[in-house]
Amino acid sequence: MYDGIIQDLIDEFGRLPGIGPKSAQRIAFHILQTESFDVARLAQLLIDVREKVRFCEICGNVAEEAQCSICRDVRRSPTTICVVEEAKDVVAIERTREFRGLYHVLGGAISPIDGVGPDDLRIAQLLTRLRDGTVTEVIIATDPNLEGEATATYLSRLLVQPGLTVSRLASGLPVGGDLEYADEVTLGRAFEGRRTVER
Amino acid sequence: MYDGIIQDLIDEFGRLPGIGPKSAQRIAFHILQTESFDVARLAQLLIDVREKVRFCEICGNVAEEAQCSICRDVRRSPTTICVVEEAKDVVAIERTREFRGLYHVLGGAISPIDGVGPDDLRIAQLLTRLRDGTVTEVIIATDPNLEGEATATYLSRLLVQPGLTVSRLASGLPVGGDLEYADEVTLGRAFEGRRTVER
Numbered sequence: 001m002y003d004g005i006i007q008d009l010i011d012e013f014g015r016l017p018g019i020g021p022k023s024a025q026r027i028a029f030h031i032l033q034t035e036s037f038d039v040a041r042l043a044q045l046l047i048d049v050r051e052k053v054r055f056c057e058i059c060g061n062v063a064e065e066a067q068c069s070i071c072r073d074v075r076r077s078p079t080t081i082c083v084v085e086e087a088k089d090v091v092a093i094e095r096t097r098e099f100r101g102l103y104h105v106l107g108g109a110i111s112p113i114d115g116v117g118p119d120d121l122r123i124a125q126l127l128t129r130l131r132d133g134t135v136t137e138v139i140i141a142t143d144p145n146l147e148g149e150a151t152a153t154y155l156s157r158l159l160v161q162p163g164l165t166v167s168r169l170a171s172g173l174p175v176g177g178d179l180e181y182a183d184e185v186t187l188g189r190a191f192e193g194r195r196t197v198e199r
Numbered sequence: 200m201y202d203g204i205i206q207d208l209i210d211e212f213g214r215l216p217g218i219g220p221k222s223a224q225r226i227a228f229h230i231l232q233t234e235s236f237d238v239a240r241l242a243q244l245l246i247d248v249r250e251k252v253r254f255c256e257i258c259g260n261v262a263e264e265a266q267c268s269i270c271r272d273v274r275r276s277p278t279t280i281c282v283v284e285e286a287k288d289v290v291a292i293e294r295t296r297e298f299r300g301l302y303h304v305l306g307g308a309i310s311p312i313d314g315v316g317p318d319d320l321r322i323a324q325l326l327t328r329l330r331d332g333t334v335t336e337v338i339i340a341t342d343p344n345l346e347g348e349a350t351a352t353y354l355s356r357l358l359v360q361p362g363l364t365v366s367r368l369a370s371g372l373p374v375g376g377d378l379e380y381a382d383e384v385t386l387g388r389a390f391e392g393r394r395t396v397e398r
Contacts, residue, residue: 004263005244005247005248005251005263006261008244009241009244009245012237012244015236016226016229017225018222018225022380025287025290026217026287027216027218029286029287030216031215031245031248032261037214038211039245039246039249040246042211042212042242043243043245044242045204045208047239047242049230049231049238050230053205053231062205064203087228
């Protein structure tokens with residue numbers, strides 16, 4: 001309904017997750033009419049993020065170098081690995097300041113409906129990291145929903161090896177939701193109260 | 200909490216209206232991880248919209264030329280002007296297909312709290328358009344909220360001139376909301392049932 005280019009911008013914003021047509025329109029007009037909004041900066045960041053951001057070769061977290069800032073941090077304990085679905089979850093857990101070990105980002109969760117199986121996740125890389133015996137505990141911190149639970153169960157059965165404890169975040173997380181939306185206190189307590197998985 | 204550039208992108212999205220920190224994060228990761236999302240296109244559109252889109256010299260609607268596509272359309276009736284607050288409202292009314300006249304975009308509404316007075320709106324330009332007597336009806340279609348009503352009242356008192364009818368969209372619009380959110384049927388009926396303002 002708008003003249004060409006504005007409608008193009010509205011359409012492009014409408015492709016982003018969580019932005020409906022009305023929001024896209026509101027954003028496009030905001031950008032058009034707000035002189036102080038730096039369009040060049042946002043445009044450059046969009047390009048840069050795709051070009052410069054990669055995934056840590058060790059844990060799969062986002063990184064601007066070959067390894068992420070957590071894997072490069074010598075103060076982090078190398079004996080504990082916390083397994084999460086997404087890089088977003090690393091940030092959520094870091095905010096609690098409860099965990100001083102390393103991470104492993106799976107890149108998703110097992111979901112037959114979405115056609116995601118164990119081979120689509122970074123599970124082989126996790127097994128490689130466990131091979132030399134440095135790691136003594138794996139904390140499974142997948143989302144407290146169906147896919148996350150399935151992934152946790154799969155991993156807890158797979159990761160049976162001498163000297164390795166496998167634990168799961170304590171319930172206390174609101175069930176059915178996404179880990180990243182948990183508040184810091186809830187997530188912190190879930191960490192403290194994590195339990196060893198019985199097998 | 201993220202390494203530099205991702206956080207910068209998240210922050211930049213967070214500056215847009217209606218996007219909170221969580222949504223901004225979700226969008227940034229979507230852009231980062233979705234190969235099919237064309238970052239170059241969005242980046243270019245952001246730049247282009249600012250550079251190429253201007254406001255119609257006649258009515259104040261958005262345009263890519265000196266005059267907007269509605270003002271340039273000779274099939275539109277030049278005897279009726281519909282006065283709206285924003286360019287978004289033009290699109291909402293065009294969707295109803297009830298109106299075949301021209302528009303005048305005020306660029307806002309009178310709002311003492313926000314420091315917006317009559318002089319901040321494109322009212323002088325409206326008076327100029329009415330000067331030669333071509334226009335026989337002005338339909339005031341400001342938002343059905345406090346500011347919109349104040350603006351309508353102000354205009355209806357100002358636009359007293361021989362041979363000019365001033366009307367207001369029929370009530371039927373949900374009160375307290377924004378005109379742009381009205382569904383097409385409601386808005387269409389409000390147009391049909393518009394009433395002459397008594398003075």
